[in-house]
Amino acid sequence: MRAVMLRPPLEAPGSRSRMGRLDVIEVPIPRPRPTEVLVHVQACGICGTDIDACRFHPDNSPAFGGPIALPVILGHEAAGVVAETGELVTRVKPGELVALESVLSCGVCDTCLLGRRNQCESVKLAGLTAPGALAEYIVVPQTACHSLNPLLDNGLSHNDAVLAGCLLEPLGCVYNAMFINGHGLRPGERVAVHGLGPLGLFAGMLAVIAGASSVVGVDPSGERRTFAAKLGFDLCLAPVEAAGSVRIPELVADVHIETSGHPTATLPIIERSLLPGSRCFLISRTDVPATIDTNPWVSAAAQLLGSRGHCGGIFPYLVRLFATGHLRPKDLVGAIVSLDETPQLLAEGLDTTPGKTVVSLNDQHYEIAG
Numbered sequence: 001m002r003a004v005m006l007r008p009p010l011e012a013p014g015s016r017s018r019m020g021r022l023d024v025i026e027v028p029i030p031r032p033r034p035t036e037v038l039v040h041v042q043a044c045g046i047c048g049t050d051i052d053a054c055r056f057h058p059d060n061s062p063a064f065g066g067p068i069a070l071p072v073i074l075g076h077e078a079a080g081v082v083a084e085t086g087e088l089v090t091r092v093k094p095g096e097l098v099a100l101e102s103v104l105s106c107g108v109c110d111t112c113l114l115g116r117r118n119q120c121e122s123v124k125l126a127g128l129t130a131p132g133a134l135a136e137y138i139v140v141p142q143t144a145c146h147s148l149n150p151l152l153d154n155g156l157s158h159n160d161a162v163l164a165g166c167l168l169e170p171l172g173c174v175y176n177a178m179f180i181n182g183h184g185l186r187p188g189e190r191v192a193v194h195g196l197g198p199l200g201l202f203a204g205m206l207a208v209i210a211g212a213s214s215v216v217g218v219d220p221s222g223e224r225r226t227f228a229a230k231l232g233f234d235l236c237l238a239p240v241e242a243a244g245s246v247r248i249p250e251l252v253a254d255v256h257i258e259t260s261g262h263p264t265a266t267l268p269i270i271e272r273s274l275l276p277g278s279r280c281f282l283i284s285r286t287d288v289p290a291t292i293d294t295n296p297w298v299s300a301a302a303q304l305l306g307s308r309g310h311c312g313g314i315f316p317y318l319v320r321l322f323a324t325g326h327l328r329p330k331d332l333v334g335a336i337v338s339l340d341e342t343p344q345l346l347a348e349g350l351d352t353t354p355g356k357t358v359v360s361l362n363d364q365h366y367e368i369a370g
Contacts, residue, residue, distance in 0.1 A: 001029045003135030004342050006054055007071040013059045020054045020070070022343035027073070030131065030139040031084075037092060037142050038084040039100065042162045042364070044133040045077030045170060046337075046345065046357045048197060048261060048284065053128065054346050057287075065285040068128045074346070075134030075359070076102035076127035079148065079165025083137065091142040097152065099165035099319075100133065101144040101172075102126040103309040118176070118308045125309075134342060136361055146315040154323040159366050163329035164322040166358055167202075171318050171327075172310025174202045177281040178210075178257070180314070181307040185255060187211030192253035192273060193233075195260025196224040198356040199283055201231055201332065203257045208232045209326055216250050218269070219260070227354035231331060239265065247272045256280040263290040274300040282306045333368040336360050 007021040032038045053074065055063035062068050078100045082092050092098055105112050105120035112120050124130040131138060146168070151161040178185065185191070191207040193200045196219035204215045217228045217236045225236035235250055251273040260266050261284035270280055274296050282305065297304060321327045334355020337345060342359050360366065 001027060001136035002339060003027050003073045004075065004339065004346075005071055006074050009056050009060055011060075015058055017058055017063070018056050018060075019347055020056060022054060022346055024340055024343060027135070029137050032086045032089075032139050034086040034088040035142055036086045036139050037082055037089055037098075037145050039078070039080040039098060039138050039140065039145070040083040041078050041080040041133050041136060041138055042097075042360075042362045043079055043166045043366075044075040044359045044361065045166045045198075046342070046359060047077055047170060048199075049076070050074050050127070050134075051346055051349050052261075052285070052287075063287050064128075065287040066128065067125060072128060073131040073133075073135050074127045075132035076125065077166050077169040078133030078138065079162045079168075080133075080138070080361075082145070085142070089142045092145045092147060097148040097158070097161055097165065098145040099148055099168040099315060100126070100138070100140055101146070101310065101315070102169050103311070104130060104141060104144055107143070117311050134339065134359060146319065148319065150319050150323045156322070159364055160329050162364075163333055163358065163366055163368075164319075164327070167329060167332055167356060168315050168318050169310060170198055170356070171202050171206075172314045173283060173307070174199055174206060174257075174259075175314050175318065176310045177283045177305070177307035178203065178206060178255075180311065182255075182279055182281050182305055185210040185212060188213045189254040190252070191215045191255045191257065192251050192270075193217045193257045193259060194266040194270065195219060195258065195262070195284065196221070196228045196236065196354075197259060197261075198332070200257070200259035201228055201355070203259055203283070204228060204233050205231055205327065205332075207255070207257075209321070212255075216253070218251070218266070221354070223354045227334070239269075254278055258282045259284050261286050262288075264288055267292060271296040274302045276300050278302040280304050330368050332356055333358050333366070336366050336368060
């Protein structure tokens with residue numbers, strides 16, 4: 001099968017940053033073990049994590065701020081058709097369209113038994129520390145598979161269901177931060193989203209669904225701000241409008257969501273925009289340490305909450321949001337590319353691309369808003 005493989009840089013450590021080696025290569029099709037599922041991947045989203053994973057510091061250490069084990073097949077936002085199941089699999093059957101979790105927990109460590117599967121003591125991360133889904137096939141535990149039959153049963157086409165399925169993983173990360181770790185929004189709360197990449201767009205849309213009275217976004221990209229406005233953001237500002245030491249009234253919010261991956265730039269703005277009891281959810285990773293001024297947080301009795309990934313119990317809620325039309329996959333996808341185009345896109349970076357970029361692995365035509 002064909003797959004996008006990331007390997008360490010060939011260059012010796014030196015004085016400049018460098019790229020890892022990215023290639024579309026042929027590798028054997030994996031075989032599922034008794035409780036595993038072989039999935040024929042239909043589509044896989046490209047994430048900021050994938051872009052960061054390809055970059056390395058001058059000493060050849062990864063620029064990605066989380067765990068990674070090279071070489072690795074990239075990709076962790078996938079949907080596909082079950083091709084084969086192990087003899088003990090009961091959750092899905094061959095031919096079924098499924099979405100895949102990327103956080104692969106063991107289920108038996110003390111942390112998992114406490115219900116914190118995202119913090120599993122021996123967690124594997126698809127596309128980072130385990131083979132990923134930028135490949136024609138992937139093997140995952142049956143517990144990582146979620147049926148997309150409810151979407152088909154509610155009238156979505158196969159292709160629309162595929163797009164929705166590969167959006168569940170990043171949407172799940174945002175849902176987890178806002179409604180599980182963050183204990184939800186109260187209808188009428190004001191929300192500010194810092195960074196309007198896919199995670200920021202998803203945060204804004206979920207805030208609207210949850211009844212936020214206003215959703216304001218901040219991003220340097222005019223294209224992203226325009227895209228966010230079409231998705232229901234009430235106001236979108238450029239960082240220059242939010243800079244300086246002046247408190248911007250439009251950004252004063254009950255809930256702040258950091259999805260830019262650049263907290264060194266956003267935290268000072270957030271700290272000037274806190275209300276009594278404000279919460280700030282950190283979703284994006286960064287390898288650049290940020291300085292926190294503790295005084296505004298103490299004065300406002302505000303909370304700064306980190307959140308890692310998604311957890312599987314979230315996917316069914318998101319499936320229902322797509323099935324009932326509260327979320328529309330065509331609205332959230334900005335571009336469709338091929339597997340062969342993927343290495344160059346990852347090398348160039350997608351920092352200003354509006355919407356989610358999705359890699360098609362089945363040569364289907366997907367209709368998107370663009």
